[in-house]
Amino acid sequence: MPRLWRHALxxxxxxxxxxxxxxxxxxxxLLLFNFVVFMLLAQGVNVIYGFTxxxxxxxxxxxxxxxxxxxLMVVHLxxxxxxxxxxxGAAAVLLGLLLTxxxxxxxxxxxxxxxxxxxxxxxxxxxxxxxxxxxxxxxxALNGIYQPTLAYGVALAILAATLMTVVYLRNSRFGMxxxxxxxxxxxxxxxxxxxxxxRVIAWLISALIAGLAGSVFAWYVSVFYPETVxxxxxxxxxxxxxLFGGPATVLGPLLGVIILYGIYNxxxxxxxxxxxxxxxxxxxxxxxxxxxxxxxLLRRWGIDVP
Amino acid sequence: MLIYSLLAGLLFGLYFTLIGLGLNLVFGVMRIVNLAHGxxxxxxxxxxxxxxxxxxxxxxxxxxxxxFLFMMAGLPLYYLLVPRLLAARxxxxxxxxxxxGFSQVIEALTTIAFGTSERSIPGIELGRPVAAxxxxxxxxxxxxxxxxxxxxxxxxxxxxxxxxxxxxxxLIFLYLYRTRLGYLTRAVMVQREEALSSGINVHRVSAIxxxxxxALAAISGLFAPFMLGSITPAMGVDVTIVSFAVIVIGSLGxxxxxxxxxxxxxxxxxxxxxxxxxxxxxxxxxxLIAILLVRPSGLLGRQVRRA
Numbered sequence: 127m128p129r130l131w132r133h134a135l136x137x138x139x140x141x142x143x144x145x146x147x148x149x150x151x152x153x154x155x156l157l158l159f160n161f162v163v164f165m166l167l168a169q170g171v172n173v174i175y176g177f178t179x180x181x182x183x184x185x186x187x188x189x190x191x192x193x194x195x196x197x198l199m200v201v202h203l204x205x206x207x208x209x210x211x212x213x214x215g216a217a218a219v220l221l222g223l224l225l226t227x228x229x230x231x232x233x234x235x236x237x238x239x240x241x242x243x244x245x246x247x248x249x250x251x252x253x254x255x256x257x258x259x260x261x262x263x264x265x266x267a268l269n270g271i272y273q274p275t276l277a278y279g280v281a282l283a284i285l286a287a288t289l290m291t292v293v294y295l296r297n298s299r300f301g302m303x304x305x306x307x308x309x310x311x312x313x314x315x316x317x318x319x320x321x322x323x324x325r326v327i328a329w330l331i332s333a334l335i336a337g338l339a340g341s342v343f344a345w346y347v348s349v350f351y352p353e354t355v356x357x358x359x360x361x362x363x364x365x366x367x368x369l370f371g372g373p374a375t376v377l378g379p380l381l382g383v384i385i386l387y388g389i390y391n392x393x394x395x396x397x398x399x400x401x402x403x404x405x406x407x408x409x410x411x412x413x414x415x416x417x418x419x420x421x422x423l424l425r426r427w428g429i430d431v432p
Numbered sequence: 433m434l435i436y437s438l439l440a441g442l443l444f445g446l447y448f449t450l451i452g453l454g455l456n457l458v459f460g461v462m463r464i465v466n467l468a469h470g471x472x473x474x475x476x477x478x479x480x481x482x483x484x485x486x487x488x489x490x491x492x493x494x495x496x497x498x499x500f501l502f503m504m505a506g507l508p509l510y511y512l513l514v515p516r517l518l519a520a521r522x523x524x525x526x527x528x529x530x531x532x533g534f535s536q537v538i539e540a541l542t543t544i545a546f547g548t549s550e551r552s553i554p555g556i557e558l559g560r561p562v563a564a565x566x567x568x569x570x571x572x573x574x575x576x577x578x579x580x581x582x583x584x585x586x587x588x589x590x591x592x593x594x595x596x597x598x599x600x601x602x603l604i605f606l607y608l609y610r611t612r613l614g615y616l617t618r619a620v621m622v623q624r625e626e627a628l629s630s631g632i633n634v635h636r637v638s639a640i641x642x643x644x645x646x647a648l649a650a651i652s653g654l655f656a657p658f659m660l661g662s663i664t665p666a667m668g669v670d671v672t673i674v675s676f677a678v679i680v681i682g683s684l685g686x687x688x689x690x691x692x693x694x695x696x697x698x699x700x701x702x703x704x705x706x707x708x709x710x711x712x713x714x715x716x717x718x719x720l721i722a723i724l725l726v727r728p729s730g731l732l733g734r735q736v737r738r739a
Binding site: 179181183227228230231233234235237238239241242243245246249250253254255358362365369399400402403405406407408409410412413414417 | 530538543713714716
């Protein structure tokens with residue numbers, strides 16, 4: 127059996143299956159839903175940072191754009207949720223296309239420009255002058271589409287598709303090409319890789335994942351403020367989770383979400399500043415001692431991480 | 433209104449220069465991105481607040497205290513974090529994440545120590561020295577209050593902050609261009625490896641630059657209660673973005689560019705405030721993206737774009 131299908135059977139099926147069964151065993155469905163959302167975001171960051179090496183500090187821009195794309199369709203055009211979901215994803219991809227020139231920047235310049243872009247979108251969406259269109263700073267309240275079970279199911283479907291995409295990247299020429307670009311774009315170009323096209327594709331996939339996650343998040347929670355869906359903690363959590371587990375692997379970001387988001391939910395809700403302290407320290411220790419995440423530790427012990 | 437905006441922009445621009453200068457110095461010398469810059473500024477703000485409230489120390493005499501304290505904190509911090517970081521494969525990228533983590537630690541510790549409430553210092557405190565100078569010139573007692581400049585009235589605190597910023601920029605230029613240490617620092621800026629091979633103690637030079645960088649952030653923080661509004665532990669991130677906008681406009685790694693960037697940023701911010709106030713907050717982000725795309729090396733910079 128090729129590695130691709132082995133990975134699909136060994137990771138995608140159990141993870142999606144477990145997340146599908148858990149609501150029957152555990153009462154806090156919102157928490158489970160948030161786990162799914164962060165798995166999506168961490169894998170989205172994985173696609174663009176892990177494989178391509180661009181650190182998207184403003185990744186939440188796509189999430190928020192997806193949430194608003196979804197909500198505006200529902201509010202203004204009374205679109206059915208599934209169709210609005212497509213619109214949310216498309217809005218994020220559109221923003222991604224708009225931001226493709228940023229990929230010309232390297233390293234820190236890209237991260238900072240991306241962060242600025244996300245904050246610029248937030249400023250536009252929450253501007254009181256646009257209250258007729260986006261409800262400005264007062265937030266969105268969606269009526270008549272609240273179907274948490276269906277929304278959760280759709281989120282799981284998106285998760286399955288996302289994980290399959292990452293499994294594909296992990297086991298395909300395309301994924302190898304992206305990693306080659308990450309290591310050295312010029313050599314990759316010399317080896318016959320169309321650097322510009324491949325990284326734009328990875329960027330748009332990553333934007334699509336966050337956009338869909340944002341849409342389904344808007345659907346599930348129904349009431350939110352611009353600061354909720356553009357909150358920088360989404361980008362930061364997603365990056366830290368992906369980094370903690372190990373970028374450019376399928377399993378790493380999932381482990382990151384399960385371990386760190388698990389810790390967050392046991393101590394972070396009641397005393398957020400202590401959690402902030404712990405994950406701040408954790409990030410520093412990771413960068414200094416384990417820059418390639420848990421996966422590199424496992425590899426050092428001779429375990430192959432898919 | 434136009435003259436007011438231009439003058440206020442100039443005053444704020446000088447202050448923004450001071451905010452960006454430390455960040456730029458650190459980037460120029462070490463090629464690392466100090467994402468915790470805004471948090472050092474925040475700590476400076478808290479220093480000013482506590483010195484004022486506990487010992488009634490005016491922010492002006494607090495400057496040498498801040499310089500000393502943060503230099504002393506910066507040197508060990510450099511040796512703790514930076515050499516290890518520079519040995520990694522992609523220091524610039526990892527530095528973003530590392531200092532992001534560090535900024536979270538600072539913010540969390542400050543929140544644990546002081547809580548999340550907003551603190552401020554009455555603006556009149558910086559008016560007193562101005563009034564003293566005015567009284568001396570006029571030969572009679574002048575009450576502290578707003579200052580009139582070219583027919584426009586500004587809070588005295590703005591004038592004082594701008595003057596302090598201009599002085600600090602001037603001193604940094606003396607340090608970089610008129611002392612032996614500055615000469616060595618510029619050598620490290622241009623080519624780290626060659627500086628090392630020609631016998632410069634690169635780590636010592638860098639550590640001092642790092643200390644000066646965060647001390648500059650803290651000094652600008654002393655005036656934050658007057659220029660940026662009240663101080664909270666969470667203000668760091670926004671300040672970091674503004675300082676990035678300032679130094680990217682000027683150009684990363686070039687201290688001279690920071691002055692240009694700060695003044696341009698200050699004036700355009702004030703013009704936006706006067707004419708499209710609800711969109712003014714959008715400015716730093718758009719300016720940052722536009723400059724990065726059109727001229728990523730900044731207005732006075734070298735080539736940085738790849739592929």
